[in-house]
Amino acid sequence: MQTPAWQQALAQGFSNLSSLLEYLQIDAPDLAQSIQASQQFSLRVPREFAALMRKGDLNDPLLRQVLPSHKELLTVAGFSTDPVGDRQAEHSPGLLHKYHGRILVITTGACAVHCRYCFRRHYPYAGSTATASQWQGILDYIQANPSIEEVILSGGDPLMISDKKLGEWLQQLQQLPQLKRLRFHTRLPVVLPQRITRELTGLLQACRLNTIMVIHTNHPAELSPSVAEALHKVAAAGVSLLNQSVLLKGVNDQCETLVTLSERLFEIGVMPYYLHLLDRVAGAAHFDLNESAIQNLQLQLLARLPGYLMPKMVREIADEPSKTPL
Ligand SMILES: *Cc1c(COP(=O)(O)O)cnc(C)c1O
Ligand code: SF4
Secondary structure, eight states, rough: OOOOOOHHHTTSSSSOOOHHHHHOOOOOOOOHHHHHHHSOOOOOOOOHEEEEEEEETOOOOHHHHHHOOOOGGSSTTOSSSSSTTTHHEEEETEEEETTEEEEEEEEOOOOOOTTTTTTTTOOOOGGGGGOHHHHHHHHHHHOTTTTTTTTESSSSOOGSOOHHHHHHHHHHHHHHTTOOOEEEESSSSHHHHGGGOOHHHOOOHHHHSEEEEEEEOSGGGGHHHHHHHHHHHHHHHHHHEEEEEEEETTTSSSSHHHHHHHHHHHHTTTTEEEEEEEBBBBOOOGGGGOHHHHHHHHHHHHSSOOOOGGEEEEETTOOOOOOEEE
């Protein structure tokens, strides 16, 4: 069988720091420590995403999200490898049940892009993904818990999985009468819009469940015309589109940036959902903002945006019954 175009594009992405910087025409004097940081959590950037970065600018907000930094090597008090208590909430490999009525399935550890601030950057995916053999266990768990009405396919990135495999899973999930909603948490439509194949939109269209796709964008420059086109196809398949962002110092911590992000999302048919405060994961402390800066930003945003374009600002606290509003 022929490799789908999106998988070919994925394989051609940047995984080497010097080639990425060369492509961006950036002369970085000393890369030794950045390279060391990328040995802990490798560099991965699709060409489509790199193409949206400004040339010659080490401070480009898209580049900052993916560029390994020597600051990741610092140990900072309060920043740990499992900041949101995922290991405790893990019912069986790849199945997280934290909140009422919905379970989250870690379908794969793979992503098309590696975001340096990722709260799962230390997640032991090897033993904690829902591989084929665990899938039956997940279906059994849902049936044993009638309160579950929604399944969230997450990861990693669930759209790293082939259309064929997704089709099989959707088929099985749809047969459980208790399920009403199916949700995808994915960054692929943003960093690799070719992922939205005809097969995929066909599967979504045919699915009996109310389907939601929560994309992940942090900066308006990520929303290129091809991203908009891909999302338009998803919406045309009857899927509701939401966005979640992470508040990141040096990326999107200016009121103007977040206002433009919300407006641009709405233009292309996506509603702002969450603006997550950074999870305190080891290696990401340099993206953190202090409490007063966060509160100021919230007040500024409230004063600028119509209510429906204001993302909910939340923090994830282990053992709470939901994300915690600011
Ligand atoms: C964030 C999260 C969800 C989804 O929460 P919503 O508030 O419904 O978006 C579900 N399960 C787990 C384990 C989560 O971390
Ligand atoms: S796409 Fe999501 S899961 Fe993957 S590295 Fe980025 S933040 Fe983490």
